[in-house]
Amino acid sequence: MNKNPSYWPEQTLEAPSVSRARKRHAEQTKAVAAAISKITTAANKRLIDDARKRLPEYLLAAAAIYHTRGDRPAVAHWAFDEPSGTNVSATPGPGGRLVNLSAKMGDPVPRRIDDGRIGRALRFATGQVVEIDRSQLTPLSFGKDGDFSVAIWIRAPKGYSPSSADSIVSATFKTKDIWFIALRPGPYKGVYLRHYDDKKGAVDITPSTDQLPLLTDGKWHHLVVTSDRDADGVMYIDGKVVGRKAIGTVSSASDYGAPVSLQLGATYRSFAGDLDDVAIWDR
Structure with a gap:
Protein backbone atom coordinates (compact mmCIF):
# COMPACT_ATOMS: atom_id res chain seq x y z
CA MET A 1 0.00 0.00 0.00
CA ASN A 2 1.31 3.43 -0.89
CA LYS A 3 2.04 5.37 2.30
CA ASN A 4 2.19 8.78 0.61
CA PRO A 5 -0.34 10.93 2.53
CA SER A 6 -1.37 12.64 -0.71
CA TYR A 7 -3.18 9.42 -1.63
CA TRP A 8 -5.35 9.64 1.48
CA PRO A 9 -8.25 11.99 0.70
CA GLU A 10 -9.35 12.15 4.34
CA GLN A 11 -6.06 13.82 5.29
CA THR A 12 -5.36 17.42 4.29
CA LEU A 13 -1.66 17.77 4.95
CA GLU A 14 0.24 20.82 3.77
CA ALA A 15 4.00 20.78 3.43
CA PRO A 16 5.80 23.18 5.81
CA SER A 17 7.47 24.91 2.84
CA VAL A 18 4.04 25.74 1.36
CA SER A 19 2.83 27.14 4.68
CA ARG A 20 5.91 29.35 4.94
CA ALA A 21 5.41 30.58 1.37
CA ARG A 22 1.78 31.50 2.06
CA LYS A 23 2.75 33.41 5.19
CA ARG A 24 5.59 35.22 3.40
CA HIS A 25 3.27 36.21 0.53
CA ALA A 26 0.71 37.64 2.98
CA GLU A 27 3.40 39.65 4.77
CA GLN A 28 4.81 41.01 1.49
CA THR A 29 1.35 41.99 0.25
CA LYS A 30 0.70 43.89 3.47
CA ALA A 31 4.08 45.64 3.24
CA VAL A 32 3.49 46.72 -0.38
CA ALA A 33 0.05 48.12 0.49
CA ALA A 34 1.55 50.11 3.37
CA ALA A 35 4.32 51.49 1.15
CA ILE A 36 1.87 52.58 -1.55
CA SER A 37 -0.30 54.38 1.00
CA LYS A 38 2.74 56.42 2.11
CA ILE A 39 3.72 57.61 -1.38
CA THR A 40 0.21 58.33 -2.71
CA THR A 41 -0.28 62.06 -3.13
CA ALA A 42 -3.02 64.19 -4.63
CA ALA A 43 -0.88 64.70 -7.75
CA ASN A 44 -0.15 61.08 -8.57
CA LYS A 45 -3.71 60.12 -7.64
CA ARG A 46 -4.86 62.47 -10.40
CA LEU A 47 -2.51 60.70 -12.81
CA ILE A 48 -3.92 57.33 -11.83
CA ASP A 49 -7.50 58.56 -12.22
CA ASP A 50 -6.67 60.04 -15.64
CA ALA A 51 -5.12 56.75 -16.78
CA ARG A 52 -8.24 54.89 -15.72
CA LYS A 53 -10.43 57.28 -17.72
CA ARG A 54 -8.27 56.79 -20.82
CA LEU A 55 -8.13 53.00 -20.53
CA PRO A 56 -10.88 52.49 -23.16
CA GLU A 57 -8.74 54.45 -25.66
CA TYR A 58 -5.78 52.17 -24.97
CA LEU A 59 -7.96 49.09 -25.41
CA LEU A 60 -9.28 50.38 -28.74
CA ALA A 61 -5.74 51.02 -29.97
CA ALA A 62 -4.69 47.54 -28.87
CA ALA A 63 -7.63 46.00 -30.75
CA ALA A 64 -6.71 47.85 -33.95
CA ILE A 65 -3.09 46.70 -33.68
CA TYR A 66 -4.17 43.10 -33.05
CA HIS A 67 -6.37 42.92 -36.14
CA THR A 68 -3.84 44.54 -38.50
CA ARG A 69 -0.54 43.14 -37.25
CA GLY A 70 1.87 40.97 -39.20
CA ASP A 71 1.83 40.00 -42.86
CA ARG A 72 -1.65 38.44 -42.70
Whole structure:
Protein backbone atom coordinates (compact mmCIF):
# COMPACT_ATOMS: atom_id res chain seq x y z
CA MET A 1 0.00 0.00 0.00
CA ASN A 2 1.31 3.43 -0.89
CA LYS A 3 2.04 5.37 2.30
CA ASN A 4 2.19 8.78 0.61
CA PRO A 5 -0.34 10.93 2.53
CA SER A 6 -1.37 12.64 -0.71
CA TYR A 7 -3.18 9.42 -1.63
CA TRP A 8 -5.35 9.64 1.48
CA PRO A 9 -8.25 11.99 0.70
CA GLU A 10 -9.35 12.15 4.34
CA GLN A 11 -6.06 13.82 5.29
CA THR A 12 -5.36 17.42 4.29
CA LEU A 13 -1.66 17.77 4.95
CA GLU A 14 0.24 20.82 3.77
CA ALA A 15 4.00 20.78 3.43
CA PRO A 16 5.80 23.18 5.81
CA SER A 17 7.47 24.91 2.84
CA VAL A 18 4.04 25.74 1.36
CA SER A 19 2.83 27.14 4.68
CA ARG A 20 5.91 29.35 4.94
CA ALA A 21 5.41 30.58 1.37
CA ARG A 22 1.78 31.50 2.06
CA LYS A 23 2.75 33.41 5.19
CA ARG A 24 5.59 35.22 3.40
CA HIS A 25 3.27 36.21 0.53
CA ALA A 26 0.71 37.64 2.98
CA GLU A 27 3.40 39.65 4.77
CA GLN A 28 4.81 41.01 1.49
CA THR A 29 1.35 41.99 0.25
CA LYS A 30 0.70 43.89 3.47
CA ALA A 31 4.08 45.64 3.24
CA VAL A 32 3.49 46.72 -0.38
CA ALA A 33 0.05 48.12 0.49
CA ALA A 34 1.55 50.11 3.37
CA ALA A 35 4.32 51.49 1.15
CA ILE A 36 1.87 52.58 -1.55
CA SER A 37 -0.30 54.38 1.00
CA LYS A 38 2.74 56.42 2.11
CA ILE A 39 3.72 57.61 -1.38
CA THR A 40 0.21 58.33 -2.71
CA THR A 41 -0.28 62.06 -3.13
CA ALA A 42 -3.02 64.19 -4.63
CA ALA A 43 -0.88 64.70 -7.75
CA ASN A 44 -0.15 61.08 -8.57
CA LYS A 45 -3.71 60.12 -7.64
CA ARG A 46 -4.86 62.47 -10.40
CA LEU A 47 -2.51 60.70 -12.81
CA ILE A 48 -3.92 57.33 -11.83
CA ASP A 49 -7.50 58.56 -12.22
CA ASP A 50 -6.67 60.04 -15.64
CA ALA A 51 -5.12 56.75 -16.78
CA ARG A 52 -8.24 54.89 -15.72
CA LYS A 53 -10.43 57.28 -17.72
CA ARG A 54 -8.27 56.79 -20.82
CA LEU A 55 -8.13 53.00 -20.53
CA PRO A 56 -10.88 52.49 -23.16
CA GLU A 57 -8.74 54.45 -25.66
CA TYR A 58 -5.78 52.17 -24.97
CA LEU A 59 -7.96 49.09 -25.41
CA LEU A 60 -9.28 50.38 -28.74
CA ALA A 61 -5.74 51.02 -29.97
CA ALA A 62 -4.69 47.54 -28.87
CA ALA A 63 -7.63 46.00 -30.75
CA ALA A 64 -6.71 47.85 -33.95
CA ILE A 65 -3.09 46.70 -33.68
CA TYR A 66 -4.17 43.10 -33.05
CA HIS A 67 -6.37 42.92 -36.14
CA THR A 68 -3.84 44.54 -38.50
CA ARG A 69 -0.54 43.14 -37.25
CA GLY A 70 1.87 40.97 -39.20
CA ASP A 71 1.83 40.00 -42.86
CA ARG A 72 -1.65 38.44 -42.70
CA PRO A 73 -3.94 41.02 -41.10
CA ALA A 74 -7.69 40.67 -40.92
CA VAL A 75 -9.33 41.36 -44.27
CA ALA A 76 -12.19 42.96 -42.38
CA HIS A 77 -12.62 44.22 -38.83
CA TRP A 78 -15.67 46.15 -37.69
CA ALA A 79 -15.13 47.71 -34.26
CA PHE A 80 -18.58 49.40 -34.09
CA ASP A 81 -16.99 52.31 -32.22
CA GLU A 82 -18.48 55.21 -34.19
CA PRO A 83 -20.25 57.56 -31.75
CA SER A 84 -23.26 58.19 -34.01
CA GLY A 85 -24.68 57.95 -37.52
CA THR A 86 -25.76 55.01 -39.67
CA ASN A 87 -22.37 54.05 -41.13
CA VAL A 88 -19.88 51.63 -39.62
CA SER A 89 -16.36 51.32 -41.00
CA ALA A 90 -13.78 48.57 -41.18
CA THR A 91 -10.29 49.08 -39.78
CA PRO A 92 -7.84 49.48 -42.71
CA GLY A 93 -5.03 46.98 -43.00
CA PRO A 94 -1.47 47.44 -44.32
CA GLY A 95 -1.23 48.08 -48.05
CA GLY A 96 -4.72 49.48 -48.30
CA ARG A 97 -6.37 46.07 -48.35
CA LEU A 98 -9.39 47.46 -46.55
CA VAL A 99 -9.69 50.86 -48.20
CA ASN A 100 -13.35 51.88 -48.27
CA LEU A 101 -14.55 48.53 -46.98
CA SER A 102 -17.52 49.72 -44.97
CA ALA A 103 -21.02 48.81 -43.93
CA LYS A 104 -24.26 50.67 -43.45
CA MET A 105 -26.80 49.90 -40.79
CA GLY A 106 -30.24 48.96 -42.05
CA ASP A 107 -33.65 50.24 -41.10
CA PRO A 108 -34.54 50.00 -38.27
CA VAL A 109 -31.08 50.94 -37.06
CA PRO A 110 -29.33 48.80 -34.40
CA ARG A 111 -28.74 50.79 -31.24
CA ARG A 112 -25.23 51.88 -30.29
CA ILE A 113 -24.28 51.01 -26.71
CA ASP A 114 -21.33 52.23 -24.66
CA ASP A 115 -20.62 49.04 -22.70
CA GLY A 116 -19.18 46.99 -25.55
CA ARG A 117 -16.50 44.42 -24.94
CA ILE A 118 -13.98 46.95 -26.29
CA GLY A 119 -15.32 50.47 -26.61
CA ARG A 120 -18.82 50.69 -28.12
CA ALA A 121 -20.91 47.88 -29.58
CA LEU A 122 -24.16 47.41 -31.50
CA ARG A 123 -27.39 46.05 -30.02
CA PHE A 124 -29.50 44.18 -32.55
CA ALA A 125 -33.19 43.36 -32.44
CA THR A 126 -35.54 41.61 -34.85
CA GLY A 127 -34.92 42.67 -38.44
CA GLN A 128 -31.91 44.87 -37.66
CA VAL A 129 -28.82 44.29 -39.75
CA VAL A 130 -25.56 45.84 -40.94
CA GLU A 131 -25.05 45.10 -44.64
CA ILE A 132 -21.72 45.59 -46.37
CA ASP A 133 -21.69 47.63 -49.57
CA ARG A 134 -21.68 45.04 -52.36
CA SER A 135 -19.03 46.97 -54.29
CA GLN A 136 -16.61 46.58 -51.37
CA LEU A 137 -16.73 42.79 -50.95
CA THR A 138 -13.65 41.84 -53.01
CA PRO A 139 -11.38 41.23 -49.96
CA LEU A 140 -13.88 38.57 -48.85
CA SER A 141 -13.47 36.45 -52.00
CA PHE A 142 -12.08 33.08 -50.86
CA GLY A 143 -12.72 31.01 -54.00
CA LYS A 144 -12.88 27.22 -53.72
CA ASP A 145 -9.78 26.67 -51.63
CA GLY A 146 -9.23 29.86 -49.62
CA ASP A 147 -9.24 29.23 -45.88
CA PHE A 148 -10.89 31.80 -43.64
CA SER A 149 -11.61 32.53 -39.99
CA VAL A 150 -14.28 34.60 -38.26
CA ALA A 151 -14.08 36.15 -34.79
CA ILE A 152 -16.98 37.80 -32.95
CA TRP A 153 -17.62 39.14 -29.48
CA ILE A 154 -21.23 38.27 -28.69
CA ARG A 155 -23.51 38.95 -25.73
CA ALA A 156 -27.00 37.47 -25.78
CA PRO A 157 -29.55 38.41 -23.10
CA LYS A 158 -29.62 36.09 -20.11
CA GLY A 159 -31.93 33.18 -20.83
CA TYR A 160 -32.18 34.08 -24.53
CA SER A 161 -33.83 31.33 -26.57
CA PRO A 162 -33.07 31.24 -30.32
CA SER A 163 -36.22 30.83 -32.39
CA SER A 164 -34.42 28.53 -34.83
CA ALA A 165 -31.25 29.49 -36.72
CA ASP A 166 -30.72 33.03 -35.41
CA SER A 167 -27.99 34.13 -37.82
CA ILE A 168 -25.41 36.69 -36.69
CA VAL A 169 -23.08 36.68 -39.74
CA SER A 170 -24.05 35.60 -43.24
CA ALA A 171 -22.18 35.63 -46.57
CA THR A 172 -23.86 34.86 -49.91
CA PHE A 173 -22.12 34.27 -53.24
CA LYS A 174 -23.01 34.47 -56.93
CA THR A 175 -23.01 30.67 -57.14
CA LYS A 176 -25.76 30.58 -54.46
CA ASP A 177 -23.24 29.00 -52.09
CA ILE A 178 -23.28 30.50 -48.60
CA TRP A 179 -21.68 30.36 -45.20
CA PHE A 180 -23.18 31.73 -42.01
CA ILE A 181 -22.88 31.63 -38.22
CA ALA A 182 -26.03 31.29 -36.13
CA LEU A 183 -27.25 30.55 -32.64
CA ARG A 184 -29.45 27.47 -32.64
CA PRO A 185 -30.69 25.03 -29.99
CA GLY A 186 -31.05 21.25 -30.16
CA PRO A 187 -28.53 19.15 -32.10
CA TYR A 188 -26.62 22.30 -33.11
CA LYS A 189 -25.58 22.69 -29.46
CA GLY A 190 -26.02 26.42 -29.25
CA VAL A 191 -24.02 27.80 -32.18
CA TYR A 192 -22.70 26.65 -35.54
CA LEU A 193 -21.02 27.75 -38.76
CA ARG A 194 -22.62 26.23 -41.85
CA HIS A 195 -20.88 25.75 -45.19
CA TYR A 196 -23.46 25.28 -47.93
CA ASP A 197 -22.82 24.20 -51.50
CA ASP A 198 -25.70 24.43 -53.96
CA LYS A 199 -24.94 20.90 -55.21
CA LYS A 200 -23.20 19.11 -52.32
CA GLY A 201 -25.47 20.31 -49.53
CA ALA A 202 -24.38 21.49 -46.08
CA VAL A 203 -21.78 20.73 -43.42
CA ASP A 204 -21.90 22.30 -39.96
CA ILE A 205 -19.11 23.15 -37.52
CA THR A 206 -20.70 22.70 -34.09
CA PRO A 207 -19.54 22.36 -30.48
CA SER A 208 -19.12 18.85 -29.10
CA THR A 209 -21.24 19.78 -26.06
CA ASP A 210 -24.13 22.20 -25.61
CA GLN A 211 -22.80 25.78 -25.37
CA LEU A 212 -26.17 27.54 -25.39
CA PRO A 213 -26.33 27.97 -21.58
CA LEU A 214 -22.91 29.66 -21.66
CA LEU A 215 -23.71 31.88 -24.64
CA THR A 216 -27.00 33.03 -23.10
CA ASP A 217 -25.75 33.95 -19.63
CA GLY A 218 -25.88 37.69 -20.37
CA LYS A 219 -22.07 38.07 -20.54
CA TRP A 220 -19.62 38.78 -23.36
CA HIS A 221 -18.09 35.72 -25.03
CA HIS A 222 -15.48 35.48 -27.77
CA LEU A 223 -16.48 33.17 -30.61
CA VAL A 224 -13.91 32.13 -33.24
CA VAL A 225 -14.47 29.65 -36.07
CA THR A 226 -11.68 28.61 -38.44
CA SER A 227 -12.30 26.87 -41.77
CA ASP A 228 -9.48 24.84 -43.31
CA ARG A 229 -11.42 24.30 -46.51
CA ASP A 230 -10.01 20.88 -47.46
CA ALA A 231 -9.67 19.59 -43.91
CA ASP A 232 -11.29 20.59 -40.60
CA GLY A 233 -13.33 23.42 -39.19
CA VAL A 234 -12.60 24.29 -35.56
CA MET A 235 -14.70 26.30 -33.12
CA TYR A 236 -13.35 28.20 -30.11
CA ILE A 237 -15.28 29.92 -27.33
CA ASP A 238 -13.36 32.15 -24.94
CA GLY A 239 -10.08 30.73 -26.20
CA LYS A 240 -10.96 27.05 -25.74
CA VAL A 241 -11.58 24.50 -28.49
CA VAL A 242 -15.21 23.40 -28.18
CA GLY A 243 -15.71 21.60 -31.49
CA ARG A 244 -14.02 20.18 -34.59
CA LYS A 245 -15.55 18.91 -37.83
CA ALA A 246 -14.24 17.53 -41.13
CA ILE A 247 -15.59 19.96 -43.74
CA GLY A 248 -13.53 19.23 -46.86
CA THR A 249 -16.17 17.35 -48.89
CA VAL A 250 -18.61 20.27 -48.91
CA SER A 251 -16.46 23.32 -48.21
CA SER A 252 -13.85 22.58 -50.88
CA ALA A 253 -16.67 22.25 -53.43
CA SER A 254 -18.25 25.56 -52.44
CA ASP A 255 -17.24 28.54 -54.56
CA TYR A 256 -16.82 31.59 -52.35
CA GLY A 257 -15.17 33.59 -55.12
CA ALA A 258 -17.84 36.15 -56.00
CA PRO A 259 -19.53 37.52 -52.86
CA VAL A 260 -22.80 39.35 -53.41
CA SER A 261 -23.79 39.95 -49.78
CA LEU A 262 -22.31 40.07 -46.30
CA GLN A 263 -24.61 40.87 -43.41
CA LEU A 264 -23.95 41.27 -39.69
CA GLY A 265 -26.72 41.00 -37.13
CA ALA A 266 -30.23 39.63 -37.53
CA THR A 267 -29.71 38.48 -41.11
CA TYR A 268 -32.20 35.64 -40.78
CA ARG A 269 -34.77 34.83 -38.12
CA SER A 270 -34.70 37.15 -35.12
CA PHE A 271 -31.34 37.34 -33.35
CA ALA A 272 -31.54 39.84 -30.49
CA GLY A 273 -28.32 40.70 -28.71
CA ASP A 274 -25.05 42.60 -28.82
CA LEU A 275 -22.12 42.23 -31.22
CA ASP A 276 -18.68 43.80 -31.02
CA ASP A 277 -15.39 43.64 -32.93
CA VAL A 278 -16.34 41.35 -35.80
CA ALA A 279 -13.23 40.29 -37.75
CA ILE A 280 -12.61 38.03 -40.75
CA TRP A 281 -9.24 36.62 -41.86
CA ASP A 282 -8.26 34.94 -45.13
CA ARG A 283 -6.48 32.14 -43.28
